Amino acid sequence: xxxxxxxxxxxxxxxxxxxxxxxxxxxxxxxxxxxxxxxxxxxxxxxxxxxxxxxxxxxxxxxxxxxxxxxxxxxxxxxxxxxxxxxxxxxxxxxxxxxxxxxxxxxxxxxxxxxxxxxxxxxxxxxxxxxxxxxxxxxxxxxxxxxxxxxxxxxxxxxxxxxxxxxxxxxxxxxxxxxxxxxxxxxxxxxxxxxxxxxxxxxxxxxxxxxxxxxxxxxxxxxxxxxxxxxxxxxxxxxxxxxxxxxxxxxxxxxxxxxxxxxxxxxxxxxxxxxxxxxxxxxxxxxxxxxxxxxxxxxxxxxxxxxxxxxxxxxxxxxxxxxxxxxxxxxxxxxxxxxxxxxxxxxxxxxxxxxxxxxxxxxxxxxxxxxxxxxxxxxxxxxxxxxxxxxxxxxxxxxxxxxxxxxxxxxxxxxxxxxxxxxxxxxxxxxxxxxxxxxxxxxxxxxxxxxxxxxxxxxxxxxxxxxxxxx
Numbered sequence: 001x002x003x004x005x006x007x008x009x010x011x012x013x014x015x016x017x018x019x020x021x022x023x024x025x026x027x028x029x030x031x032x033x034x035x036x037x038x039x040x041x042x043x044x045x046x047x048x049x050x051x052x053x054x055x056x057x058x059x060x061x062x063x064x065x066x067x068x069x070x071x072x073x074x075x076x077x078x079x080x081x082x083x084x085x086x087x088x089x090x091x092x093x094x095x096x097x098x099x100x101x102x103x104x105x106x107x108x109x110x111x112x113x114x115x116x117x118x119x120x121x122x123x124x125x126x127x128x129x130x131x132x133x134x135x136x137x138x139x140x141x142x143x144x145x146x147x148x149x150x151x152x153x154x155x156x157x158x159x160x161x162x163x164x165x166x167x168x169x170x171x172x173x174x175x176x177x178x179x180x181x182x183x184x185x186x187x188x189x190x191x192x193x194x195x196x197x198x199x200x201x202x203x204x205x206x207x208x209x210x211x212x213x214x215x216x217x218x219x220x221x222x223x224x225x226x227x228x229x230x231x232x233x234x235x236x237x238x239x240x241x242x243x244x245x246x247x248x249x250x251x252x253x254x255x256x257x258x259x260x261x262x263x264x265x266x267x268x269x270x271x272x273x274x275x276x277x278x279x280x281x282x283x284x285x286x287x288x289x290x291x292x293x294x295x296x297x298x299x300x301x302x303x304x305x306x307x308x309x310x311x312x313x314x315x316x317x318x319x320x321x322x323x324x325x326x327x328x329x330x331x332x333x334x335x336x337x338x339x340x341x342x343x344x345x346x347x348x349x350x351x352x353x354x355x356x357x358x359x360x361x362x363x364x365x366x367x368x369x370x371x372x373x374x375x376x377x378x379x380x381x382x383x384x385x386x387x388x389x390x391x392x393x394x395x396x397x398x399x400x401x402x403x404x405x406x407x408x409x410x411x412x413x414x415x416x417x418x419x420x421x422x423x424x425x426x427x428x429x430x431x432x433x434x435x436x437x438x439x440x441x442x443x444x445x446x447x448x449x450x451x452x453x454x455x456x457x458x459x460x461x462x463x464x465x466x467x468x469x470x471x
Contacts, residue, residue: 001154002449008356008465009333011099015075016054019099022071025058030058035252041082046393047348047405048431053080053094057325058103062180062217063082068101069461075389076268078464080432081211082127083153088349089430091157092402100194101215109133110218116221118175123152139223142167145426148334152216157273158208160426162331165251165384167224168358171449178218179206180458186329192220205452210369211427211463227290227297229302230258232324233317235307236280240264240367242311243283244360247383247464249306251356253297258289260384261331264367267338274337275330280313284333285383288324333436334380338391341376350409350432352416353387353425362419365386366412373408375401434469 010016023031028427032038038052047342051422054077057068072079078098085092094100106122109130113119128148143154155158155177160169168171176190189202206214239241243262250257262299263284265270272279285307289299296319304315318324330337339347354362363379370377370390381388390412394405413423413436423429423436438446450468453460 008096011077015077019071019075019077022054023055027057028065032056043085051093051095053100056100056102058102058105065101065180065217066184067178068099072184072293073461075460076460076461079464081215083150086147086149086158088427089432091428091466093431102153106158114139116192118218118220119223121151122218124151125151127151132334138226140226141221142224143170145174148156151219154177155207155216155219156210162259162261164382165260167258168406170205173222174203174207174219175222176220177203177206177216179214181214181467182462194236210430210466211262212453212466213462222249226243229293229319230288230290231296231317231319232288233283233300233315235285235315236313237283238311240283240363241360243285244383246307246310246312248356255302257380258290259286259386261286262381262383263371264379265332267380269329270337270341270378271334274340279461298383317391335391338378338393341395342393346396348392348394348405349389351387351389351425351427352412352421354416356386358419359383359386361413366414369408369411373404375404377410422423429467431466437469
């Protein structure tokens with residue numbers, strides 16, 4: 001093997017200085033080397049330490065990305081792509097220094113094709129900006145990870161979110177990518193055709209690669225028509241098992257759920273305080289149905305019957321936009337609601353995913369683990385696809401608490417993998433979960449990934465130190 005993370009080291013200062021000088025000549029004021037900006041481009045919303053780059057370039061075009069990569073490739077300097085910085089496993093850190101390419105100013109919506117239900121955009125477009133642009137055409141892009149992430153970052157981490165149970169994840173909603181390779185040349189991975197059997201599936205190779213195989217400079221997305229009617233509702237349950245059983249029955253009976261989210265009792269209590277709600281502080285399902293008025297009424301009725309069979313309380317639903325917005329805003333504010341439980345504490349977020357038949361068992365065991373570890377960690381889950389998140393509150397200055405948290409973080413992963421699940425449903429591997437990859441996929445699969453990395457990035461300059469575990 002040509003390289004491994006154990007060999008990861010910073011380039012010589014003279015090489016970095018040479019690269020910065022060349023970039024300054026090319027980009028002028030769009031090259032930034034101030035300490036504050038560099039630290040902003042290494043910030044991470046997890047427990048991993050900051051590792052800032054040596055410089056930041058504000059890219060405005062595919063040609064800018066190409067020039068940065070070429071200058072850095074010549075000197076073997078790492079290149080780290082940056083969207084909005086909402087990734088959770090250290091994907092934007094620069095463990096070997098290097099140059100961060102900030103893609104936020106590449107935010108053009110290049111073309112929308114309403115008849116074909118697709119669009120072509122630059123990677124810095126955020127999901128909210130895209131949907132604002134599409135609204136008047138009766139279209140929307142359904143992937144909703146909560147944060148107003150950039151579409152490029154969502155593609156790079158194979159993001160998901162609350163709508164995945166009906167609309168899938170990023171891998172299901174991208175038709176083609178334009179990629180800048182490690183030598184600065186461009187790959188186009190597909191066309192606007194809805195299907196193709198032409199050659200290797202390069203599009204899906206780069207989705208979820210976290211910038212380690214190439215830098216996304218253009219994305220062709222699938223779009224959907226805005227439903228005629230949308231209904232949202234909530235239903236409380238006595239137990240997590242009851243909520244999960246209701247979800248499984250709803251899916252098995254063919255109810256086309258658009259969203260179905262689980263909040264455990266601790267998370268409901270946090271949301272009640274933060275979002276000024278008065279929900280019963282027991283396990284809760286939040287749901288959404290899309291279709292015609294008759295469709296959503298029928299779907300809501302059917303789910304209410306299933307919920308009662310599984311020990312649920314009254315299912316309250318509404319089609320009023322302001323009520324729906326308030327309900328889902330509370331769900332999206334879950335992270336901040338958790339932070340509000342303990343002002344000044346840091347929140348450490350982690351996720352796993354299991355087959356939905358094992359979800360109730362996995363969540364229940366995790367709740368017992370949290371209590372036994374004397375930790376505070378509400379749970380939310382994309383229950384329709386078996387994915388759930390723990391948000392641990394910690395005092396980073398308390399060594400005993402940090403030791404308990406580090407010990408805890410391994411156990412949901414081990415539990416999920418033992419249930420034929422995965423160490424991450426949508427946060428990605430980054431730096432934080434590399435150690436679980438071999439156990440999950442096997443050494444042969446990881447060696448295949450190393451071979452791909454070596455073929456596409458022989459000098460290991462593209463976001464080094466991410467995904468692949470140390471050899």
